[in-house]
Amino acid sequence: MIPGSFNYHRPASVADAIKLLSDLGEDARPLAGGHSLVPMMKLRLASPAHLVDLHGIAGLKGIRRDGDTLLIGAMTTQHDLLASDEIAKSVPILHEAALLIADPQVRYRGTIGGNVANGDPGNDMPALMMTLGATYRLEGPGGAREVAAADFYQGAYFTALEPGEILTSISVPAPPAGHGYAYEKLKRKVGDYATAAAAVVLTMADGKVASCTIGLTNVHETPLVAADAAKAVIGTNLDSAALKKAAAAAETIMSPAADARGPVEYRKHVGGIMVTRALQRAASRAR
Amino acid sequence: MNDMTPTRDQRAAALEGMGCKRKRVEDIRFTQGKGNYVDDVKLPGMLHGDFVRSPHPHARVKKIDDSEALKVPGVLAVITAETLKTVNLAWMPTLAGDVQMVLADGKVLFQNQEVAFVVATDRYAADDGINKVVVEYEPLPPLVDPFKSMDPDAPVLREDLAGKTAGAHGPRKHHNHIFEWTVGDRELTDAAFKKADVTIKEMISYHRTHPSPLETCQCVCSFDKIKGELTIWGTFQAPHVIRTVVSLIAKLPEQKIHVIAPDIGGGFGNKVGAYPGYICAAVASIVTGKPVKWVEDRIENLTATSFARDYHMTTEIAATRDGKVTGLRVHVLADHGAFDACADPSKWPAGFFNIVTGSYDFPTAHLAVDGVYTNKAPGGVAYRCSFRVTEAAYCIERAMDILAQKLGMDPAELRLKNFIKPEQFPYHSALGWEYDSGDYHTAMRKMMETTNYAALRKEQAEKRAAFKRGETREIMGLGVSFFTEIVGAGPSKNCDILGIAMFDSCEIRLHPTGTGIARMGTKSQGQGHETTWAQIIATEIGIPADNIQVEEGNTDTAPYGLGTYGSRSTPVAGAAIAMAARKIKAKAQMIAAYKLEVHEDDLEWDIDGFRVKGLPERFLSMKDICWAAYNSVPPGMEPGLEAVSYYDPPNMTYPFGAYLCVMDIDVDTGVYKVRRFYALDDCGTRINPMIIEGQVHGGLTEAFAIAMGQEIRYDEAGNVVTGSFMDFFMPTAVETPHWETDFTVTPSPHHPIGAKGVGESPNVGGVPAFSNAVNDAFSFLGSTHIQMPHDYWRNWKAAKELGAVA
Numbered sequence A: 001m002i003p004g005s006f007n008y009h010r011p012a013s014v015a016d017a018i019k020l021l022s023d024l025g026e027d028a029r030p031l032a033g034g035h036s037l038v039p040m041m042k043l044r045l046a047s048p049a050h051l052v053d054l055h056g057i058a059g060l061k062g063i064r065r066d067g068d069t070l071l072i073g074a075m076t077t078q079h080d081l082l083a084s085d086e087i088a089k090s091v092p093i094l095h096e097a098a099l100l101i102a103d104p105q106v107r108y109r110g111t112i113g114g115n116v117a118n119g120d121p122g123n124d125m126p127a128l129m130m131t132l133g134a135t136y137r138l139e140g141p142g143g144a145r146e147v148a149a150a151d152f153y154q155g156a157y158f159t160a161l162e163p164g165e166i167l168t169s170i171s172v173p174a175p176p177a178g179h180g181y182a183y184e185k186l187k188r189k190v191g192d193y194a195t196a197a198a199a200v201v202l203t204m205a206d207g208k209v210a211s212c213t214i215g216l217t218n219v220h221e222t223p224l225v226a227a228d229a230a231k232a233v234i235g236t237n238l239d240s241a242a243l244k245k246a247a248a249a250a251e252t253i254m255s256p257a258a259d260a261r262g263p264v265e266y267r268k269h270v271g272g273i274m275v276t277r278a279l280q281r282a283a284s285r286a287r
Numbered sequence B: 001m002n003d004m005t006p007t008r009d010q011r012a013a014a015l016e017g018m019g020c021k022r023k024r025v026e027d028i029r030f031t032q033g034k035g036n037y038v039d040d041v042k043l044p045g046m047l048h049g050d051f052v053r054s055p056h057p058h059a060r061v062k063k064i065d066d067s068e069a070l071k072v073p074g075v076l077a078v079i080t081a082e083t084l085k086t087v088n089l090a091w092m093p094t095l096a097g098d099v100q101m102v103l104a105d106g107k108v109l110f111q112n113q114e115v116a117f118v119v120a121t122d123r124y125a126a127d128d129g130i131n132k133v134v135v136e137y138e139p140l141p142p143l144v145d146p147f148k149s150m151d152p153d154a155p156v157l158r159e160d161l162a163g164k165t166a167g168a169h170g171p172r173k174h175h176n177h178i179f180e181w182t183v184g185d186r187e188l189t190d191a192a193f194k195k196a197d198v199t200i201k202e203m204i205s206y207h208r209t210h211p212s213p214l215e216t217c218q219c220v221c222s223f224d225k226i227k228g229e230l231t232i233w234g235t236f237q238a239p240h241v242i243r244t245v246v247s248l249i250a251k252l253p254e255q256k257i258h259v260i261a262p263d264i265g266g267g268f269g270n271k272v273g274a275y276p277g278y279i280c281a282a283v284a285s286i287v288t289g290k291p292v293k294w295v296e297d298r299i300e301n302l303t304a305t306s307f308a309r310d311y312h313m314t315t316e317i318a319a320t321r322d323g324k325v326t327g328l329r330v331h332v333l334a335d336h337g338a339f340d341a342c343a344d345p346s347k348w349p350a351g352f353f354n355i356v357t358g359s360y361d362f363p364t365a366h367l368a369v370d371g372v373y374t375n376k377a378p379g380g381v382a383y384r385c386s387f388r389v390t391e392a393a394y395c396i397e398r399a400m401d402i403l404a405q406k407l408g409m410d411p412a413e414l415r416l417k418n419f420i421k422p423e424q425f426p427y428h429s430a431l432g433w434e435y436d437s438g439d440y441h442t443a444m445r446k447m448m449e450t451t452n453y454a455a456l457r458k459e460q461a462e463k464r465a466a467f468k469r470g471e472t473r474e475i476m477g478l479g480v481s482f483f484t485e486i487v488g489a490g491p492s493k494n495c496d497i498l499g500i501a502m503f504d505s506c507e508i509r510l511h512p513t514g515t516g517i518a519r520m521g522t523k524s525q526g527q528g529h530e531t532t533w534a535q536i537i538a539t540e541i542g543i544p545a546d547n548i549q550v551e552e553g554n555t556d557t558a559p560y561g562l563g564t565y566g567s568r569s570t571p572v573a574g575a576a577i578a579m580a581a582r583k584i585k586a587k588a589q590m591i592a593a594y595k596l597e598v599h600e601d602d603l604e605w606d607i608d609g610f611r612v613k614g615l616p617e618r619f620l621s622m623k624d625i626c627w628a629a630y631n632s633v634p635p636g637m638e639p640g641l642e643a644v645s646y647y648d649p650p651n652m653t654y655p656f657g658a659y660l661c662v663m664d665i666d667v668d669t670g671v672y673k674v675r676r677f678y679a680l681d682d683c684g685t686r687i688n689p690m691i692i693e694g695q696v697h698g699g700l701t702e703a704f705a706i707a708m709g710q711e712i713r714y715d716e717a718g719n720v721v722t723g724s725f726m727d728f729f730m731p732t733a734v735e736t737p738h739w740e741t742d743f744t745v746t747p748s749p750h751h752p753i754g755a756k757g758v759g760e761s762p763n764v765g766g767v768p769a770f771s772n773a774v775n776d777a778f779s780f781l782g783s784t785h786i787q788m789p790h791d792y793w794r795n796w797k798a799a800k801e802l803g804a805v806a
Ligand SMILES: Cc1cc2nc3c(=O)[nH]c(=O)nc-3n(C[C@H](O)[C@H](O)[C@H](O)COP(=O)(O)OP(=O)(O)OC[C@H]3O[C@@H](n4cnc5c(N)ncnc54)[C@H](O)[C@@H]3O)c2cc1C
Pocket: A029, A030, A031, A032, A033, A034, A035, A036, A037, A038, A039, A054, A074, A100, A101, A102, A103, A106, A109, A110, A111, A112, A113, A114, A115, A117, A118, A122, A123, A124, A125, A161, A165, A166, A167, A168, A191, A192, A193, A194
């Protein structure tokens, strides 16, 4: 549990960071909160020769509303999200989910940028970003580009990030007023990644589901959007038949690994239950 | 009498003696981050050592190439079994009469086994060096399942034992067999089973787990070549034993070895034995002439230093139709991993597992334990329990529930019907123990009344009906546990460690100004000895606890003792403290008589001094006696006021308790909630009720963890898959249930202050309470026994197998 040796860099601008990462190549990694990267380094599962710490770059941190969109800087911590009135008001599901990530110590350091860029299927924010229709701003030697969260994840620890690129901010379209939301996460204890988790954002009209998006965490090598499951509940009043159908549809796209949290069958089964419970709780909150 | 004269109550309270909820004095430094742990020891020029470990569970070691490692800047030496052979230390004896490789000698026998020790100027360089040592292995088939250890074609694990048909505990039946231990009357027991109206039989497993103290095992060894002296700072629960072991195996004179156990961050049995890290650090210090530190990381702690439990207990009870038990038969298959590194008293290969008749009056019983080798880490230690007592308590408490279910009786009623009765004490059990004292019926009834047990059963019946009607997906379980422990090892007639009787000791020196220092052979790892030991002295000799400095852990200053584990400190050292104090009191009485000019027999003790009988104003306080002891002792008496006591207990002590766990389980996810947990403990005389409560809280939290998920698990290929706190269940304050504590007091008749010990009771009694709650919840769906641990997915699996989920 002792990391290998590395060089530490602390650039003061995005341009400098990009230059460092491009010049140093494969051996360099951006460092944000360090709460995914450093544990991997301690296990020597990652041995970067250079760490490019993003903490020295002003402007990568902060939450701001621009019309109907929330802009969140990559270096905004989970704690910052929890402390933000804007988040609590406009995208309360982010508040709910951030509270289910690790513990206060980790949340003081861990950043939203690191959480979504990491590419670990156990991270909670990626499925939420897909559910909310967020896009990531990636800046690199070739300039800046926007990539939808839904197109970002390619496999466990494989993302659309190109060498030399960093994720600088996230834009989250604020869900409509009166929307219902819920993030249901089954975990064994505080500080554990999800056995399975489901994010739901929906709107109701006349007691029926008018629109619905469902995201899934840690039941596949990437986060998932369960489109068929959402389709199964639109137009229904979430009666038990509709809920069953949604859970079954969600389960068909899950392919979790067996681990100490349980065998595959269990993780899929509770994945379905998380979907059901998230739908019910979201509906109860919709106005 | 003027108003300023303190009342007797005020004088007694000022002592903060026994019965006082005195605040823990050690917490002043712990809560300010001012403790002094092994890793705080930093010596000039100190080097750091760390291990190359085996990725294979079973393999031949063909070659170790350290040439690249030695090129890493800062790396000074790579020690292997070949190096250790030059000083005859490639293998070391275990406390259980086996031998254990210090570093892989030709073979590795478990994953993460120590293969080479890299010594470097700092920990980073040491780890860089580890990554450069190239070890060539030839994998061998792993043996993971203990039930297959004695198959005819099972792989040979311990080639060093080839041809040895007997081990330290008698004949071996197979190349992977360690010992067989039998107790009790086989014929009488067989006869009881033949005659029985009702019998039950169940294989009850107590899975492998780990004590996992927050501070891992560690040491700093410093060899002074000029003086020929070795100083070891280490995380030792038994520092004197370590000194003797080091002297015997390293062939150093014992007076030239100084063992110091500073503050220790939890032990729970993990820090009793000797580990390869200690030997390697000592050898490295001798070789380099520099101090060498070895600090285990979390993964190493969980996967290499001793595990606990791994007992597979086939249990049978014979009973009459109306629920009177008539016989008990238990066979245990004990998985010890690659080496039998049990930390039990030497003559007890399965510890005190023969306490397995529990709190019940079994007329006859028979027990057989077979120890076997597997390709797993060696052990196992007593994780917050006296030797194998928690396994025994789990075995009998689970089996009594199974019998109750078969008889259609309430588990509490069945227990009440079979308890040893108060008038039967001292009670001789069918498996050979003499229980000192107990009043089980009173404790059980108090538990049932306080928790309103009858109402809970009624609620459960209603919930079960609602579940069957499909109105709820939650099931409710009541876990009853009534345990009897055997602690305080122990009397020299049956307890020793490597030939040293398991006494304990205390030395008290009082200073002229009425204060003093007391040293013991025990070593606190969080139990609060600095607080409670002073309280015993305060009550015994009337010196305020605050005026007694307690010191443990330095073998140069403390009297020889066997250390702290197995709830032995209060039963054994606690007795030595009282006896040493009484020696002082006897001398003090002579001094007082001289000063007050009366005969000793004319004096009576009064809280904090001696008074002349019938003349209340003729009084000499202990404080004044201390002063007198240094300037005006009676003619012919030696000055000073100090005493030493080595206490060889006449018997063990037998704490007991009645626990109840109320649990709800969601069958769809397997998620459980502990709604209520009530723990009544009877540990005899209570020295500090606050510390007792803290011990009970901690022990229950560990019991909760163990029963509900904490396990060391190996996959079929022999890989250990629970190597960090992500997967090894360590509950936080969030998961931990609320604990309700209660007590009765049945003093031990043979202990000077009547105290029995409490540190381990909650772990021993807690595990069956949790497991019985889960089993009780599922029983109405048709199950008789579900194995631990009861984590979420296994609860769901049970529900599924019982048809409760689709
Ligand atoms: C005990 C514990 C429990 C945890 N539990 C959870 C949990 O339940 N749910 C959960 O979601 N997470 C959990 N985490 C992970 C935590 O949320 C991390 O903080 C997060 O995954 C990574 O964020 P970070 O800021 O720490 O990133 P770092 O660890 O610094 O970086 C992570 C990866 O992302 C890359 N990276 C970081 N920032 C950028 C950027 N701006 N652009 C490009 N690449 C970047 C790094 O190079 C690295 O590869 C847990 C962590 C711990 C230690």
